[in-house]
Amino acid sequence: MSELHDECGVFGIYKNDEDMNIVDETYLALYALQHRGQIGAGIAVNNNGKMTYYKDHGMIPEALPEAELNRLGVGNIALGHVKYSSGEAVDHENLAPLVMRYIKGQLAICMNGSITNFHDLREELNQGAAIFQSNGDTEVISYLIARARINAASIEDAVREAVNKLEGAYVIVLMSPSKLIGVRDPMGIRPLCYGKIGESYVLASESCVFDSLGGEFVRDIRPGEMIVFDEDGIHSFQVIESKKTALCLFEYVYFSRPDTVLDGVSVARARQRAGELLAKQHPVEADFVCGVPDCGIESAIGYSMASGIRYATGLIKNKYIGRAFNDRKKNSEYLMRIKLNALKHNVEGKRVIVIDDSILKGATSRHIVDLLRAAGAKEVHMRIASPMFKNPCYLTSDTTPKEDLIAAKMSVDEICRYIGADSLGFLDPESLPEIAKECQLGFCDACFTGNYPLSVSDISRSDKYSHKIEL
Numbered sequence: 515m516s517e518l519h520d521e522c523g524v525f526g527i528y529k530n531d532e533d534m535n536i537v538d539e540t541y542l543a544l545y546a547l548q549h550r551g552q553i554g555a556g557i558a559v560n561n562n563g564k565m566t567y568y569k570d571h572g573m574i575p576e577a578l579p580e581a582e583l584n585r586l587g588v589g590n591i592a593l594g595h596v597k598y599s600s601g602e603a604v605d606h607e608n609l610a611p612l613v614m615r616y617i618k619g620q621l622a623i624c625m626n627g628s629i630t631n632f633h634d635l636r637e638e639l640n641q642g643a644a645i646f647q648s649n650g651d652t653e654v655i656s657y658l659i660a661r662a663r664i665n666a667a668s669i670e671d672a673v674r675e676a677v678n679k680l681e682g683a684y685v686i687v688l689m690s691p692s693k694l695i696g697v698r699d700p701m702g703i704r705p706l707c708y709g710k711i712g713e714s715y716v717l718a719s720e721s722c723v724f725d726s727l728g729g730e731f732v733r734d735i736r737p738g739e740m741i742v743f744d745e746d747g748i749h750s751f752q753v754i755e756s757k758k759t760a761l762c763l764f765e766y767v768y769f770s771r772p773d774t775v776l777d778g779v780s781v782a783r784a785r786q787r788a789g790e791l792l793a794k795q796h797p798v799e800a801d802f803v804c805g806v807p808d809c810g811i812e813s814a815i816g817y818s819m820a821s822g823i824r825y826a827t828g829l830i831k832n833k834y835i836g837r838a839f840n841d842r843k844k845n846s847e848y849l850m851r852i853k854l855n856a857l858k859h860n861v862e863g864k865r866v867i868v869i870d871d872s873i874l875k876g877a878t879s880r881h882i883v884d885l886l887r888a889a890g891a892k893e894v895h896m897r898i899a900s901p902m903f904k905n906p907c908y909l910t911s912d913t914t915p916k917e918d919l920i921a922a923k924m925s926v927d928e929i930c931r932y933i934g935a936d937s938l939g940f941l942d943p944e945s946l947p948e949i950a951k952e953c954q955l956g957f958c959d960a961c962f963t964g965n966y967p968l969s970v971s972d973i974s975r976s977d978k979y980s981h982k983i984e985l
């Protein structure tokens with residue numbers, strides 16, 4: 515139950531099947547991506563060059579009411595987005611997709627990630643008298659594309675020119691009047707893949723979407739690749755080169771759904787492996803092992819398999835509270851009590867190993883230990899299926915400051931005392947890449963090791979949100 519906020523989720527569909535309703539498909543796809551963002555959601559539909567859209571705050575059912583979806587038209591291309599952001603002021607203008615008019619008609623765009631040279635790009639555009647309605651990265655990218663399109667021979671050329679100005683971690687999905695386009699950042703930090711439903715093409719942050727829609731996964735978009743779907747089929751271009759790749763390891767730890775296969779590795783399997791490694795690195799005698807829902811469950815199963823200690827349910831999560839609710843009530847004890855409860859029947863009188871995905875600030879872990887003790891646990895041994903989270907991530911929507919990260923200011927023993935556990939163990943950072951060892955990409959593990967894939971001078975400018983909130 516990470517205290518790190520979620521990523522955003524992106525989706526795009528290019529329809530080749532007569533009887534397909536792409537608004538319905540997009541709506542369902544966003545349900546499959548709901549875990550990546552609960553602040554808001556939006557759908558944009560391309561009706562032969564005329565774009566309609568609807569977006570609002572909240573989880574899918576509240577953000578996208580049926581009456582509004584019915585007004586979007588039938589369309590042949592659509593985009594969908596679920597939003598999470600702790601840094602940006604999330605007013606309506608910052609929701610996505612962003613639909614704009616420019617020299618070639620209309621353009622709709624959405625993204626996931628963080629542009630680290632946002633300040634410079636926005637300042638450059640400001641000097642050209644650009645007028646912004648939002649304070650987010652997406653509008654800056656759309657401006658860059660619109661400017662480039664003035665002289666570019668095609669939308670593909672304009673996107674190529676624009677993304678070569680970006681630094682950071684991102685995936686972008688956009689639609690022009692006749693094309694659906696996806697781009698993945700040159701280091702492949704953020705995930706993007708494509709699949710098929712019938713004869714239609716779909717782009718999504720995670721492969722679990724294709725399963726949910728009854729479609730099939732085709733492949734991951736390569737780092738620096740632009741993929742284009744149009745009436746002639748699929749076109750692939752390597753639009754940005756990079757000497758290294760750095761897929762976000764936290765996607766395996768927390769962001770992605772367990773039924774997603776990310777760059778060749780099952781997320782569920784990666785989490786189980788983390789549990790197996792933990793069992794070897796931090797063994798302890800106990801009566802049973804349980805996981806903190808949702809992301810700790812697979813790791814607890816892995817710990818159980820490797821240690822021979824039986825797996826059982828120790829904590830029950832209220833499934834009807836979105837992670838966005840967290841923001842309204844912060845980490846209040848009240849909220850945490852509603853979100854999570856201990857299963858007294860299983861826990862009472864037992865020595866419990868509890869596995870969670872990560873510890874950021876420590877308040878949630880302390881609450882979990884309290885819950886288990888209040889339910890009668892004789893001993894509580896906490897194991898964390900990732901290394902100590904010591905460094906801010908500048909490459910997601912959430913940049914929790916270093917001073918708030920408990921591992922940046924306390925040792926393992928001090929954290930153990932703070933959360934009130936009998937023992938505490940984190941995954942060894944050296945072994946973290948093993949959880950996704952079949953992946954052909956390099957990894958970003960900067961939040962654990964401090965080895966950022968971008969130069970520190972680039973990312974140190976990423977206190978961009980303070981700038982954004984001023985607006």
Ligand code: SF4
Nearest residue numbers: 762763764907958961
């Ligand atoms: S710093 Fe951590 S959360 Fe951020 S991109 Fe790298 S691995 Fe992912």
